[in-house]
Amino acid sequence: MAWAAEDVGREVFLGFSAVSIGLFYGLAALAIATFLGGFFLRARKYGRGRKVGRVTLRSILSGLEKVATQRTVAKGDPYVGVAHFLVFWGFVVLLIGTTIIAIDEDVIRVILGKPEWQFWKGTFYVVYALAMDLFGIGFVVGVLMLAFRRRRRPARLDYRRVDLGEGDYDRSGYSLDDKVFLGLLLFLGVSGFLLEGFRIAAVDFPPFEKVSVAGWLVGTITAGWGPVANDWARLATWWVHGLAALGFVAYIPYSKAMHIVDDVVALMVTDEDSAKALPPVADPTRPGYVSLDSFAWVELLEMDACTKCGRCHEVCPARASGAPLSPRDLILDLREYADATADIPLWYGTGAEPAHRDATEVAGGVIGTDTLWACTTCMACMAVCPVGIEHVPTIVQLRRRLVDLGDVEPGLQKAFQALGRGGNSFGKSAKQRPRWTKGLDFEITDVRAEPVEYLWFVGDYASFDPRAAEVTQTVARLLHDAGVSFGIGYESERNAGNDVRRAGEEGLFELLRDHNLEWLREAQFSRIVTTDPHSLNTLRHEYPLDVEVIHYTQLLDALVTSGALRLGRLEGKATYHDPCYLGRYVEEFDAPRNLIRATGLELVEMGRCRENSFCCGAGGGRIWMDDTGLEERPAENRIREAVALGDDVRFFVVACPKDMVMYSDAVKTTGYEDRLEVVDIAQLLERARATVGAAVG
Ligand code: SF4
Numbered sequence: 001m002a003w004a005a006e007d008v009g010r011e012v013f014l015g016f017s018a019v020s021i022g023l024f025y026g027l028a029a030l031a032i033a034t035f036l037g038g039f040f041l042r043a044r045k046y047g048r049g050r051k052v053g054r055v056t057l058r059s060i061l062s063g064l065e066k067v068a069t070q071r072t073v074a075k076g077d078p079y080v081g082v083a084h085f086l087v088f089w090g091f092v093v094l095l096i097g098t099t100i101i102a103i104d105e106d107v108i109r110v111i112l113g114k115p116e117w118q119f120w121k122g123t124f125y126v127v128y129a130l131a132m133d134l135f136g137i138g139f140v141v142g143v144l145m146l147a148f149r150r151r152r153r154p155a156r157l158d159y160r161r162v163d164l165g166e167g168d169y170d171r172s173g174y175s176l177d178d179k180v181f182l183g184l185l186l187f188l189g190v191s192g193f194l195l196e197g198f199r200i201a202a203v204d205f206p207p208f209e210k211v212s213v214a215g216w217l218v219g220t221i222t223a224g225w226g227p228v229a230n231d232w233a234r235l236a237t238w239w240v241h242g243l244a245a246l247g248f249v250a251y252i253p254y255s256k257a258m259h260i261v262d263d264v265v266a267l268m269v270t271d272e273d274s275a276k277a278l279p280p281v282a283d284p285t286r287p288g289y290v291s292l293d294s295f296a297w298v299e300l301l302e303m304d305a306c307t308k309c310g311r312c313h314e315v316c317p318a319r320a321s322g323a324p325l326s327p328r329d330l331i332l333d334l335r336e337y338a339d340a341t342a343d344i345p346l347w348y349g350t351g352a353e354p355a356h357r358d359a360t361e362v363a364g365g366v367i368g369t370d371t372l373w374a375c376t377t378c379m380a381c382m383a384v385c386p387v388g389i390e391h392v393p394t395i396v397q398l399r400r401r402l403v404d405l406g407d408v409e410p411g412l413q414k415a416f417q418a419l420g421r422g423g424n425s426f427g428k429s430a431k432q433r434p435r436w437t438k439g440l441d442f443e444i445t446d447v448r449a450e451p452v453e454y455l456w457f458v459g460d461y462a463s464f465d466p467r468a469a470e471v472t473q474t475v476a477r478l479l480h481d482a483g484v485s486f487g488i489g490y491e492s493e494r495n496a497g498n499d500v501r502r503a504g505e506e507g508l509f510e511l512l513r514d515h516n517l518e519w520l521r522e523a524q525f526s527r528i529v530t531t532d533p534h535s536l537n538t539l540r541h542e543y544p545l546d547v548e549v550i551h552y553t554q555l556l557d558a559l560v561t562s563g564a565l566r567l568g569r570l571e572g573k574a575t576y577h578d579p580c581y582l583g584r585y586v587e588e589f590d591a592p593r594n595l596i597r598a599t600g601l602e603l604v605e606m607g608r609c610r611e612n613s614f615c616c617g618a619g620g621g622r623i624w625m626d627d628t629g630l631e632e633r634p635a636e637n638r639i640r641e642a643v644a645l646g647d648d649v650r651f652f653v654v655a656c657p658k659d660m661v662m663y664s665d666a667v668k669t670t671g672y673e674d675r676l677e678v679v680d681i682a683q684l685l686e687r688a689r690a691t692v693g694a695a696v697g
């Protein structure tokens with residue numbers, strides 16, 4: 001294509017008087033000032049938060065990659081992923097296009113007075129016009145896809161609260177803002193194409209404008225109105241489109257549109273590992289979050305980044321079991337509280353429940369005590385959140401405050417006391433910890449006296465609970481048979497403190513950790529293996545240890561692969577439950593599956609598996625709390641999911657002592673005890689080993 005550069009281009013203010021142009025610039029200045037004012041209020045709010053260093057080159061690049069690919073939006077929801085990708089890139093290209101016009105017209109021609117420097121013409125203009133139309137079409141299609149989805153009312157976009165009854169709250173402002181936001185985007189896209197069509201018709205369809213495909217099509221339709229009507233339509237549309245665009249700029253910091261800015265920053269500063277290694281208490285004289293100033297600036301920004309997509313609400317086991325907790329509502333409540341405290345005006349009203357405005361405490365006031373104690377710290381919310389919001393660390397900080405105030409659930413209080421006395425939640429003396437070893441026909445090495453390759457950190461449930469202790473004996477036999485050099489800490493071991501910490505008792509966690517570190521530092525070993533995924537997380541991520549810490553399924557997988565453990569074959573089908581602390585926290589999904597397949601069993605996956613696994617309900621100290629008020633316990637919900645796989649799935653395989661306890665109970669309370677056998681992977685291996693002779697014979 002060869003056009004003379006001077007002939008190819010467009011006039012921005014075609015047919016406008018100087019007064020009209022002046023009026024437009026005046027309104028533009030007003031819109032920008034309104035935007036900057038709102039932006040300043042937001043920045044001031046974030047500035048009130050605690051300083052934490054999160055911005056690194058790596059975090060910025062990682063955030064930009066997520067923003068560019070939109071993969072966190074597409075994760076688990078490809079329809080929304082495609083729609084949002086079109087809207088996002090359409091918006092970016094249209095924004096760049098508008099900026100190019102502003103530079104070429106306002107800066108170079110008007111401010112610098114150098115028309116000879118203008119570049120928005122010739123081939124550059126043709127490429128520009130083509131890109132603007134193609135991305136503009138994608139933008140409109142994406143917005144329509146999102147609007148169409150909303151009309152189908154997906155459950156996750158239902159803003160009803162789980163902790164308050166109908167009529168006790170008002171969420172109409174949220175729904176209105178959603179509609180206005182989408183409506184404005186659609187209006188800007190469609191009116192932009194109309195304006196383009198009127199303009200192309202007004203300048204008699206210059207051939208190079210054929211690249212403006214949508215505008216050209218509109219122009220060919222409206223040209224039939226005649227030049228006078230077309231020009232009136234052009235002028236009217238110019239003003240309507242221009243005013244809508246300026247209105248949108250002004251609207252951003254006071255509405256849902258702020259997520260356009262906040263999400264980009266949130267994805268650049270989010271710490272995906274923040275729940276795995278919790279931050280220490282910042283001020284020991286005042287643990288936990290007391291007021292707005294206690295929150296980190298990142299958390300205040302993340303609250304504004306929430307798009308209310310409801311993904312976290314949908315996957316939360318507490319919400320599913322009828323507990324008064326929705327991670328979405330928790331973030332929105334905190335946002336409302338922060339906005340009310342920082343005097344952020346929102347165009348649709350504050351949205352804040354009056355209680356939030358007047359609450360003197362965040363923990364137990366803005367966010368209810370029962371809501372905070374309902375969390376299992378399963379991290380499912382964080383795993384699905386498209387903008388990287390870190391719910392779990394915030395919940396733990398608020399729990400720390402509850403613990404400091406003495407507002408602790410009675411069962412949890414009892415467990416804390418037992419843990420403080422004997423280092424375990426069972427109320428047993430430390431001497432009783434190695435009692436499970438009595439049933440073995442061999443001695444387990446005492447790591448405090450002899451060096452070993454593997455120090456086996458057994459954990460509380462694996463040591464004290466009778467059902468879990470049976471599995472522990474099985475693991476011991478397998479390791480012994482495979483010739484592994486291993487030993488235990490006998491009565492020196494204490495609860496590793498993972499759940500104590502997540503229940504907000506930082507002081508007790510530190511006591512337990514320091515005790516364990518003392519004997520661990522005196523023992524001689526190369527690696528740590530643990531039965532309990534909860535202990536695995538804290539030993540790996542929160543203990544200052546310089547050794548590899550692995551799960552027993554990882555060790556067993558290596559032993560089976562190397563041939564140190566020979567297996568026969570079992571018949572039948574099994575499903576596997578990914579423990580939250582082995583899956584989402586430590587990202588081990590394959591070792592347990594390898595082992596199940598190695599036994600010959602056919603593995604049938606539940607719909608919620610791997611990183612989308614559904615919590616058993618035990619984590620974060622929940623196992624110590626009363627759950628009689630729940631509509632359905634998470635473990636029961638999970639058992640029903642497994643049963644729905646079909647009659648031929650006989651085994652419900654677990655890899656966590658707490659899961660053994662939770663699911664052994666749930667299979668009884670749901671009445672499926674004869675239908676589904678809850679079995680640990682180690683027990684399956686032992687059964688498969690028992691068939692080795694039969695297989696050979
Ligand atoms: S961590 Fe789990 S239980 Fe807690 S809010 Fe998130 S999804 Fe719900």
Ligand code: SF4
Nearest residue numbers: 306307309310312385
């Ligand atoms: S916290 Fe994240 S997942 Fe939950 S509603 Fe907000 S954006 Fe969606």
